[in-house]
Amino acid sequence: MTRLAKSSSAIVMALLIGALGTASVHADRNRARTSVNRSKSVKVDSSRRTNVDIDRNRDIDIDRNRDIDIDRDVDIDIDRDRDIDVDIDRYGCCYHSGWGTAAAITTALVVGSVVNTLPPNCTTVVVNGFAYRQCGSTWYQPQFYGSRTTYLVVNPPR
Amino acid sequence: MKQTKHFGAALAVTMALVAPAWAQSPAPAKPAKDPAAIAALDSMAAYLRTLKAFQVESATTTDEVLSNGQQVTYSAKTMILAEMPSKLFATVSSDRNERTYVYDGKNFTLVARRVGYYATVPAPATLRELDDVLSEKYGIEIPLADLFRWGGPNWSNADITAAADAGPGEVDGVTCQHYLFRQEGSDWQIWIQKGAYPLPRKLVITTTSDPARPQHSAVFKWNLAPSYNAEAFTFTPSANVSRIPMAEAK
Numbered sequence: 001m002t003r004l005a006k007s008s009s010a011i012v013m014a015l016l017i018g019a020l021g022t023a024s025v026h027a028d029r030n031r032a033r034t035s036v037n038r039s040k041s042v043k044v045d046s047s048r049r050t051n052v053d054i055d056r057n058r059d060i061d062i063d064r065n066r067d068i069d070i071d072r073d074v075d076i077d078i079d080r081d082r083d084i085d086v087d088i089d090r091y092g093c094c095y096h097s098g099w100g101t102a103a104a105i106t107t108a109l110v111v112g113s114v115v116n117t118l119p120p121n122c123t124t125v126v127v128n129g130f131a132y133r134q135c136g137s138t139w140y141q142p143q144f145y146g147s148r149t150t151y152l153v154v155n156p157p158r
Numbered sequence: 159m160k161q162t163k164h165f166g167a168a169l170a171v172t173m174a175l176v177a178p179a180w181a182q183s184p185a186p187a188k189p190a191k192d193p194a195a196i197a198a199l200d201s202m203a204a205y206l207r208t209l210k211a212f213q214v215e216s217a218t219t220t221d222e223v224l225s226n227g228q229q230v231t232y233s234a235k236t237m238i239l240a241e242m243p244s245k246l247f248a249t250v251s252s253d254r255n256e257r258t259y260v261y262d263g264k265n266f267t268l269v270a271r272r273v274g275y276y277a278t279v280p281a282p283a284t285l286r287e288l289d290d291v292l293s294e295k296y297g298i299e300i301p302l303a304d305l306f307r308w309g310g311p312n313w314s315n316a317d318i319t320a321a322a323d324a325g326p327g328e329v330d331g332v333t334c335q336h337y338l339f340r341q342e343g344s345d346w347q348i349w350i351q352k353g354a355y356p357l358p359r360k361l362v363i364t365t366t367s368d369p370a371r372p373q374h375s376a377v378f379k380w381n382l383a384p385s386y387n388a389e390a391f392t393f394t395p396s397a398n399v400s401r402i403p404m405a406e407a408k
Contacts, residue, residue, distance in 0.1 A: 030222070030223050030365070030368045030370075030372065031220060031221070031222045031223070031372065032220050032221045032222070032363065032364075032365045032368075032372035032373050032374040033343065033344055033363050033365045033374060034218075034220060034299055034301075034303075034363065034374045034376075035299070035303050035304050035307070035363075036304060036339070036341065036344055036346050036361075036363055037303065037304050037307035037308065037313065038289065038290075038293055038299075038303065038307075124400065126400055129401055130400075130401050130402060130403065131275065131400035131401060131402050141402070141403070142273075142275055142402045143277075143402050143403050143404065143405045144268055144270070144275075144277050144296070144298070144402065144403070144404045144405060145297070145405045146296070146297035146298055146407075147255075147257055147268065147297075147298050147299070149255075149270050149273055149275060149402075150405075152405075
């Protein structure tokens with residue numbers, strides 16, 4: 001466990017350093033249009049849906065960039081593995097995956113911030129018909145953001 | 159037809175005569191809008207709207223431009239079953255995730271099967287309006303939406319600024335004609351089946367508003383006599399999924 005904690009914090013440092021190192025390099029990130037018949041709003045839509053960078057920019061301004069740093073450095077991985085992570089998470093096997101780092105970071109998350117992945121060992125709680133995930137003392141509301149699933153940090157719903 | 163050809167030849171001669179003046183002008187020559195290519199698109203669009211129900215399987219690729227300018231291409235397999243104008247069942251299985259879209263003309267549900275979540279929102283009365291609402295309000299794109307937007311109400315070819323016939327082409331063994339179109343923000347190519355059933359068989363869209371010019375491509379396999387029952391379009395949550403909200407686009 002100590003070893004895990006050490007390697008986790010090493011990865012966190014690496015992520016943070018990596019983030020600092022590339023903070024000024026980003027630009028808008030975009031996705032190819034998938035329709036020739038949609039109105040102009042689609043362009044906004046498609047960039048918003050997949051544009052982790054835009055999210056990060058916004059968040060840096062209000063000083064909750066820590067979780068977003070994860071997004072930037074592993075952009076591609078997160079996109080690819082988003083669902084799989086949670087599946088893995090369900091079977092409680094995330095130790096080797098590096099995603100344990102999220103736990104180290106998310107303990108200080110502010111209500112209203114959004115993350116793409118959850119720390120391990122969360123439980124699902126249904127309140128008023130909607131699913132919440134409780135991870136330690138932090139509560140998340142899963143939501144569709146575009147067709148992505150993201151997790152909004154919320155106050156305990158009950 | 160012969161007259162048209164003569165007219166075309168006369169036009170070509172006239173254009174050749176005018177060309178030196180253009181060469182001196184800094185503005186590039188306006189690309190041609192081939193009436194035959196436009197007519198082919200129109201007849202495909204009109205034919206699509208005669209279909210009451212159809213099932214399409216499609217292999218798609220979609221480029222994303224990363225913040226360093228590098229592109230990553232994602233593949234997906236899509237299936238849509240549509241009963242026009244107001245019912246849809248669709249699945250998209252990509253490298254990243256699986257999504258199911260269910261629409262019965264009253265409610266729209268998006269399901270993320272692997273993670274076990276779904277969201278349901280009230281929906282407008284037609285697929286076309288649903289695509290508008292989802293893309294504008296929620297940032298969700300209905301897969302293969304062009305297939306029910308072409309030829310529908312409010313559709314027109316007026317946005318097309320250039321059109322050309324690229325000649326014959328084969329898609330999955332089907333003989334097609336290959337056309338090129340240009341409109342604001344996109345250059346696109348379509349392969350339309352030859353003969354009495356002018357179905358789109360392949361679509362490639364290049365996003366020209368992005369300097370990286372990311373592409374989306376889709377190959378369509380059509381089933382014009384799908385077997386299904388009405389329940390296909392109604393979502394009933396299983397024990398494996400729990401409800402979550404659909405965040406509105408900011």
